[in-house]
Amino acid sequence: MAALIPVSPPYRLDRTLSCGQAFRWQWQDGTATGVFAGRQVRLKQEQHRIRVEGLQKPEQLTALQHYLAVDEPLRTIEETLRRDRILRRILPHTTGIALMRQDPWECLVSFVISAFNNIPKIELTLEKLCHRYGGPFPSPQTLAGARLRELRSCLLGYRAPYLLEMAKRIAAGGFELSELADVPYAEARKLLLTLPGVGHKVADCVLLFAYGKGEAFPVDVWVKRAVERWYFSGRPATEKRIRDAARARFGPLAGYAQQHLYYYIRNAVTWQRGNTVTRRKA
Numbered sequence: 208m209a210a211l212i213p214v215s216p217p218y219r220l221d222r223t224l225s226c227g228q229a230f231r232w233q234w235q236d237g238t239a240t241g242v243f244a245g246r247q248v249r250l251k252q253e254q255h256r257i258r259v260e261g262l263q264k265p266e267q268l269t270a271l272q273h274y275l276a277v278d279e280p281l282r283t284i285e286e287t288l289r290r291d292r293i294l295r296r297i298l299p300h301t302t303g304i305a306l307m308r309q310d311p312w313e314c315l316v317s318f319v320i321s322a323f324n325n326i327p328k329i330e331l332t333l334e335k336l337c338h339r340y341g342g343p344f345p346s347p348q349t350l351a352g353a354r355l356r357e358l359r360s361c362l363l364g365y366r367a368p369y370l371l372e373m374a375k376r377i378a379a380g381g382f383e384l385s386e387l388a389d390v391p392y393a394e395a396r397k398l399l400l401t402l403p404g405v406g407h408k409v410a411d412c413v414l415l416f417a418y419g420k421g422e423a424f425p426v427d428v429w430v431k432r433a434v435e436r437w438y439f440s441g442r443p444a445t446e447k448r449i450r451d452a453a454r455a456r457f458g459p460l461a462g463y464a465q466q467h468l469y470y471y472i473r474n475a476v477t478w479q480r481g482n483t484v485t486r487r488k489a
Contacts, residue, residue, distance in 0.1 A: 210268055212257040214277045217285065219303025220252040223275065226470040228307050228416045230317050230329045243271055245343040276305040284463055291456070293437045294467055300474070301467040307416055311384045312377070313344045314417035319373065319404040320366060321412075328362060335361035350374035369404025376402065392420045407446060415462040424453040424461040433472040 214220075224232045224239050232241040239250045248261035248271075257277070262268055272278065285302060288294045316336075321329050339361060340349050350358075351374040358367035376382050382402060387395040392414060399410040408425050415423035426434075426446040434449045435441060444452075457464045 208263070210259045210263060212259060212268065212272055212275075212277060214252070214255055214257055215282075216255070217281055217303045218277055218279075218305060220250060220257055220275070222301065222303050222470060223305045223307065224250075226304055226466050227326075227473075228466075229309060229314075230321070230326065230333055233330075242337075242343055243267075243274065273308055276307050279305045281305060284460060287460060288457075288464060288467065291464070294464060297467055297471045301470045304463070304466050304470060306419065306421070306462055306466065308419060309417045310344070311387070311413065311417040312347060315373075315384070315399075315402075315405075315409075315413050316344075316350075316370065318409045318412040319370060320363065322366065322404070322406065322409060332362045347374045347377040351378035366404060372403045373405075387414070388418055392422045395420065396423075407450075411450070415465075421459040421462045422454050424450050424457075424465045426450055427469075429472050430465055430469050433468040437468075 220239065221234070221237075225234070229241075232239045234240075237251060241248055241250075244262060244267045246261050246267075248259065250260075251258045257275070259268065259271065262271060281303065285298055289298055317329070317333060320332050324332075336345055336350075337343070339345075339357065340353070342349075350370060353371060353374075355367055355371060358371060361367075363370060377384065382398075387398060390398070395414055395418065396410050399405050399413060400407070405413075408427055411423040411425040414420040415425060424430075426449050431444075431446065431449060434453070435444055438452065438456075453461045453464060
């Protein structure tokens with residue numbers, strides 16, 4: 208028997224799960240399949256509700272609502288973002304994206320794996336890690352006891368030593384992920400950057416998608432391209448300059464602005480290749 212989670216417009220499950228925040232959801236025929244609370248779960252949005260298969264306990268459904276961020280005030284957020292001349296033209300194509308609230312450890316591992324990687328390989332690596340080490344997601348303690356050759360067999364490549372050392376440090380109590388929630392963005396960012404394998408983009412992704420620190424503005428090749436094209440008149444800009452400009456322009460909604468820019472520019476390329484739309488200029 209399916210359970211139902213109410214959602215309010217403009218929330219869009221498909222856009223929220225498909226804009227680079229999480230890598231363990233697969234889409235087919237309008238249904239997302241993934242693992243949540245240790246169970247295989249199927250999600251499908253039907254207008255103002257999400258049909259959930261695989262979960263029944265009230266506490267699990269409450270946790271899923273929190274994870275999917277269905278209670279985010281998206282209408283107000285998007286009204287504020289529309290004050291920006293660029294986002295005002297983009298939002299009709301991207302509306303409904305919510306910032307998810309992910310488990311910090313899983314989010315951290317996922318984005319360390321994502322560095323200089325493509326989405327299919329990220330998904331496959333996460334699948335292999337979970338299959339080899341069991342459970343919904345391998346804990347720091349589990350991965351701290353892994354062997355390098357085992358991790359490399361999960362297609363981690365050069366990231367394997369980083370992941371192993373990171374897991375050992377966290378498992379030994381040398382780094383408390385839980386403490387990042389209560390410190391300001393800049394301080395939390397500095398702390399994350401001390402972990403092996405964590406660069407500026409990974410740190411910002413974790414702070415945004417796991418801790419809800421809206422000042423974070425992850426810069427990857429897509430976002431860099433979008434910001435340079437639409438905010439810097441096509442002129443090259445360093446990642447630091449882009450991050451600083453975004454925080455100055457959008458403040459606590461910088462992370463939301465990033466998601467709309469990322470989703471739009473990636474899909475604009477797909478739309479163009481499919482000849483479904485002409486070249487867009489925002």
